[in-house]
Amino acid sequence: MTNRSFLFFLPTKTFFGVGVTQGIGELCAQKRVMVVTTGLRRTGILNRIIREAGTPADLIVFDEIEPNPTCESVDKGGFLARVNEIEVIIALGGGSALDAAKGIACLRDEREELLDASSGIRSYLSGERAFTRRHTQLIAIPTTSGTGSEVTNVAVFSDPANRLKKSIVSPWFWNDYAYVDPELTLTVPDKHTAATGLDALVHAVESYWALSSTPFSEPIALEAIKLILDNLTQGYRNPEDRVARTNLSLGSLMAGIAFSQTRTTILHALSYPLTVDYHLEHGFACSVLLKPMLQTNAPLIPEKMARLLDYLGSPSLDALLERIEGLMQSINAPTRLSTVGVQEEELESIADQTMRSPITKLNPKSFTREELVDWLKEYR
Structure with a gap:
C-alpha cells in the first residue's frame, strides 16, 4: 500500500x-x-x-x-x-x-x-x-x-x-x-558482456532503491535484479548459451522499463566523471561502487531490503554483498576506485562533479559534498 x-x-x-x-x-x-x-x-x-x-x-x-x-x-x-x-x-x-x-x-x-x-x-x-x-x-x-x-x-x-x-x-x-x-547478443565479447550486464544490474538496483520508486517499478526491478544476478556469469563464460543470453536480454529490458519510471541515482552520477576522466567503460564505472553503496543505503530502506533479500533467497545482507562481490570477481570487474587509477587527491573533483547531478537526490542516503568525499576515501 x-x-x-x-x-x-x-x-x-x-x-x-x-x-x-x-x-x-x-x-x-x-x-x-x-x-x-x-x-x-x-x-x-x-x-x-x-x-x-x-x-x-x-x-x-x-x-x-x-x-x-x-x-x-x-x-x-x-x-x-x-x-x-x-x-x-x-x-x-x-x-x-x-x-x-x-x-x-x-x-x-x-x-x-x-x-x-x-x-x-x-x-x-x-x-x-x-x-x-x-x-x-x-x-x-x-x-x-x-x-x-x-x-x-x-x-x-x-x-x-x-x-x-x-x-x-x-x-x-x-x-x-x-x-x-x-x-543479436550472441557475438558480444566477454568484457562487453560483463560491462553491459553490470550496467543493467545497476539500473535495476538503483530503480529499486530510488526515492522515486513506485508499486509498478519495484516488482519489475526485482525480477530484473534476479535475472541478471542468476545469468551474468554464465553469459560471460559461455557467450553462446542462449538461455543465459535470453535471460540477460529480458533482465536488461525490464531494468530499462523500471528506471524509465524512476531515473537512476548516485551511482550513475558518480559514473560520469569516471568515464570522462578515467576512460572506464560505462557499466564498470556504474558498478565499481555498487557493493559499498548498497551497504550504505540498506539501513535506510529496511522494508525494501527485506523484500529484496526474500526475493533473491539471500539469508542476510552480508550474503547478498558476498554474492555481488563474487559475481564481479567472476567477470573480472573492478571493485575499487584505486584499481582503475583514481588517486585520493582526485576524489574531491569526482565528488564535485557528482553533486552537480540532480539524480543524487533520489538516493536513499543523502550526501553533502564533504560526506561524499569522506565516503569515497573510505571505499577507494
Whole structure:
C-alpha cells in the first residue's frame, strides 16, 4: 500500500524474442531510412537488419558513433538525416547507438530557427534549450544486454572538449518501436558482456532503491535484479548459451522499463566523471561502487531490503554483498576506485562533479559534498 501518487508511462511498442526483427519491414516500406550504428558490419548483424527492413533503395548507414557518443558525431548524423529527408531511423547497437539515434532524430526534425550550426546538440546538453518536436519514426534494436535505452526517454552524450558527460531527458526520446532479439547478443565479447550486464544490474538496483520508486517499478526491478544476478556469469563464460543470453536480454529490458519510471541515482552520477576522466567503460564505472553503496543505503530502506533479500533467497545482507562481490570477481570487474587509477587527491573533483547531478537526490542516503568525499576515501 502506498500513500504517494505516481505515474506509469511507457509509449514504446516493444517486441521481445528470437526473430522479432523480421517485423521491421512493414515500418520501412517505401520510406527513406537511416541506420545509426557502431562497428557491426563484420558481425553480419547490419546486413541482416538491412535485409529485414526490405533493403530500401533510399537507405543510409551512419556508423560513425563512438562509445559514449560525442556532440560532434550526433550533430553530423542529424545534419545527414536532415539533408536526406530521412523518415525512419533504426538505432542498431548498444547504448551508444541507441542514445545517438535519439539526438539525431530530434536534430533532424527541430525547427530551423532553433538550430544553431555552431553549437548543435551541445546547447541542449548545457540546458540552454530543449527539443520541441520529433516526427521521424524511431526504431531501436539493441545488440547488447545493458543500457535499456530502447525503452527510456533518456540519452547520454559526451562533450570531450569540455570534459562533460551528461544525460538529457526528453519526451521526444521515447522510441516508437523496440525490437529485442536475444540472438543479436550472441557475438558480444566477454568484457562487453560483463560491462553491459553490470550496467543493467545497476539500473535495476538503483530503480529499486530510488526515492522515486513506485508499486509498478519495484516488482519489475526485482525480477530484473534476479535475472541478471542468476545469468551474468554464465553469459560471460559461455557467450553462446542462449538461455543465459535470453535471460540477460529480458533482465536488461525490464531494468530499462523500471528506471524509465524512476531515473537512476548516485551511482550513475558518480559514473560520469569516471568515464570522462578515467576512460572506464560505462557499466564498470556504474558498478565499481555498487557493493559499498548498497551497504550504505540498506539501513535506510529496511522494508525494501527485506523484500529484496526474500526475493533473491539471500539469508542476510552480508550474503547478498558476498554474492555481488563474487559475481564481479567472476567477470573480472573492478571493485575499487584505486584499481582503475583514481588517486585520493582526485576524489574531491569526482565528488564535485557528482553533486552537480540532480539524480543524487533520489538516493536513499543523502550526501553533502564533504560526506561524499569522506565516503569515497573510505571505499577507494
